Amino acid sequence: MLTVMKTAEHMNTLYGEFTVTSNRKVRCAVSLTDSEFIVQRLSSIPAGRHRVLRSLRDCVGSRAYREDDNSDWAAYLAVYFYPLKRRWMSSGLSRQRVEHCFRISEFQDPRANLEEAEKWARTVRERSSRQQNMRNGLLMSELTCPYRMMLLVNPHSGKGQALTLYNNHIKRMLNEAGVPHTILITEHQNHARELVREADLSQWGAVVILSGDGLLFEVINGLLDRSDWEEAIRMPLGILPGGSGNALAASIHHYSGASVVSTEELLISCGFLLCKGLVSRMDLVSVHLFSGTRLFSFLSLAWGFVADVDIESEKYRHVGAARFTVGTLVRLASLRIYKGKLAYLPATGDFKQARSTHNGTLRRSTGSPMLNSLHNSCHSNNSLKAMRTEHTPSRSANKAPTGLCDSLLPPLDEPPPSNWVVVPEEDFVLVLAMYQSHLAEDLLAAPDATLNDGVIHLFYVKAGISRSALLKLFLAMEKGAHVDSGCAHLVHTKVQALRLEPYSPKGIITVDGEVVEYGAVQAEVHRGLARLIYG
Numbered sequence: 001m002l003t004v005m006k007t008a009e010h011m012n013t014l015y016g017e018f019t020v021t022s023n024r025k026v027r028c029a030v031s032l033t034d035s036e037f038i039v040q041r042l043s044s045i046p047a048g049r050h051r052v053l054r055s056l057r058d059c060v061g062s063r064a065y066r067e068d069d070n071s072d073w074a075a076y077l078a079v080y081f082y083p084l085k086r087r088w089m090s091s092g093l094s095r096q097r098v099e100h101c102f103r104i105s106e107f108q109d110p111r112a113n114l115e116e117a118e119k120w121a122r123t124v125r126e127r128s129s130r131q132q133n134m135r136n137g138l139l140m141s142e143l144t145c146p147y148r149m150m151l152l153v154n155p156h157s158g159k160g161q162a163l164t165l166y167n168n169h170i171k172r173m174l175n176e177a178g179v180p181h182t183i184l185i186t187e188h189q190n191h192a193r194e195l196v197r198e199a200d201l202s203q204w205g206a207v208v209i210l211s212g213d214g215l216l217f218e219v220i221n222g223l224l225d226r227s228d229w230e231e232a233i234r235m236p237l238g239i240l241p242g243g244s245g246n247a248l249a250a251s252i253h254h255y256s257g258a259s260v261v262s263t264e265e266l267l268i269s270c271g272f273l274l275c276k277g278l279v280s281r282m283d284l285v286s287v288h289l290f291s292g293t294r295l296f297s298f299l300s301l302a303w304g305f306v307a308d309v310d311i312e313s314e315k316y317r318h319v320g321a322a323r324f325t326v327g328t329l330v331r332l333a334s335l336r337i338y339k340g341k342l343a344y345l346p347a348t349g350d351f352k353q354a355r356s357t358h359n360g361t362l363r364r365s366t367g368s369p370m371l372n373s374l375h376n377s378c379h380s381n382n383s384l385k386a387m388r389t390e391h392t393p394s395r396s397a398n399k400a401p402t403g404l405c406d407s408l409l410p411p412l413d414e415p416p417p418s419n420w421v422v423v424p425e426e427d428f429v430l431v432l433a434m435y436q437s438h439l440a441e442d443l444l445a446a447p448d449a450t451l452n453d454g455v456i457h458l459f460y461v462k463a464g465i466s467r468s469a470l471l472k473l474f475l476a477m478e479k480g481a482h483v484d485s486g487c488a489h490l491v492h493t494k495v496q497a498l499r500l501e502p503y504s505p506k507g508i509i510t511v512d513g514e515v516v517e518y519g520a521v522q523a524e525v526h527r528g529l530a531r532l533i534y535g
């Protein structure tokens with residue numbers, strides 16, 4: 001007699017009775033609703049949980065297969081989940097892999113069993129992506145064709161384990177999610193930038209990096225180096241943390257509502273978001289250096305304490321993300337003052353707020369407006385214009401190497417326009433411009449930043465702060481509490497553009513954690529210019 005497998009599809013629910021692959025004595029009733037996958041154990045031996053309910057939001061994929069053994073007529077159904085689970089000895093939650101695997105043997109025809117398993121796998125996939133679709137954003141699979149992912153790996157990033165991380169975690173996840181991908185291992189600095197600049201982008205559905213922030217910086221600049229940059233920068237980008245500086249990965253993990261996790265758990269979380277393939281817009285900031293070079297930044301611009309720590313701590317790369325903590329303590333011991341001039345264009349509607357947190361003394365720029373400045377030779381582009389509607393255009397525009405127009409920035413050798421604010425202080429401990437929430441895995445520097453708010457979150461710490469007060473600020477930053485700590489030396493304001501002119505002839509400026517040419521620098525935000533896969 002056939003083992004009975006009932007299948008009912010009333011009320012949109014798929015129902016079946018299967019045995020568990022790992023133990024054929026265990027039979028289960030399995031139901032698939034629009035949003036849940038429910039497994040009810042039918043036999044009471046062995047003892048254990050009798051009912052498990054999984055949300056399809058936590059599902060990355062499902063597949064049907066047959067074993068090689070020809071005498072076995074059964075087919076198999078595997079469903080892969082990464083639900084949030086409480087961590088051992090901790091109150092936090094992190095994503096942990098759970099696989100449900102069933103043996104389907106109702107029919108004596110192997111093909112019929114496989115067809116049944118395939119129907120289940122397909123329906124699980126369809127319903128989980130529909131769940132995802134109901135949230136904001138666009139599904140990558142609907143956005144791009146082909147779907148093949150270019151995965152760039154920097155084998156030297158972080159502790160030098162990026163390839164191991166791929167082999168131990170990412171390879172399996174991408175296969176479970178059915179994401180075809182090609183790995184490209186970088187051989188030298190700027191290799192990723194060259195690859196992306198030269199690539200036939202019609203072959204790729206996404207470009208993802210497994211490394212630190214530095215490799216994504218290369219990818220973004222490679223895309224914007226291209227003559228077809230307007231189309232190229234629409235390529236969905238992804239980030240898997242494999243470096244020692246994984247600030248963007250920490251930011252998107254934070255935006256997804258999850259709590260602080262270890263580096264390895266962060267990787268699983270970002271892998272999960274990647275498999276879900278939801279694409280959102282991400283702000284980019286155009287940065288002009290003194291020499292005329294322009295580059296694009298997705299994370300931060302830093303000068304003073306933060307930039308020095310970032311670069312000095314490179315030598316502690318082997319300790320991973322902890323390198324910033326070690327670096328901060330070392331730099332605190334030799335705390336110094338950085339002299340320079342800072343000016344900015346307040347974000348629309350935010351000027352009053354900036355003034356009140358300053359205690360008064362801001363003065364407006366006295367620079368003459370750029371009435372007879374450069375004719376706007378910018379590329380006229382409707383989609384970019386649409387994205388920038390909330391910016392108040394100034395009367396001048398900075399000519400730049402690619403067609404993207406920086407309408408808010410005057411030439412660097414001219415004073416800022418009159419609607420800019422010039423910061424009265426000239427002695428700083430740090431200046432930090434952030435466009436995403438995290439400066440490092442455990443530093444929530446801009447708690448209210450979002451992926452595409454079109455805002456540069458500008459922070460500066462005035463000279464005169466004590467070592468212990470500065471240490472307190474950094475400790476509070478772990479939870480983003482520095483912003484409301486009442487520290488009189490810390491100023492936080494939201495801006496659209498800024499200019500920094502250091503006075504000392506030598507020093508360090510970093511963009512996205514990478515050292516750039518030292519000297520006067522200015523920057524302007526471009527809302528939602530890039531696309532990021534972030535779930």
Ligand code: ADP
Pocket residue numbers: 154155156157158159185186187188189190191211212213214215216218242243244245246317514
């Ligand atoms: P980390 O977070 O550990 O600093 P990054 O991804 O930021 O990791 O990479 C650090 C630097 O290494 C970046 O400047 C990047 O451009 C560079 N890089 C990328 N690939 C290679 C390679 N194969 N060899 C050496 N340097 C590389």
Ligand code: MG
Pocket residue numbers: 212213214215243244245513514
């Ligand atoms: Mg880096």
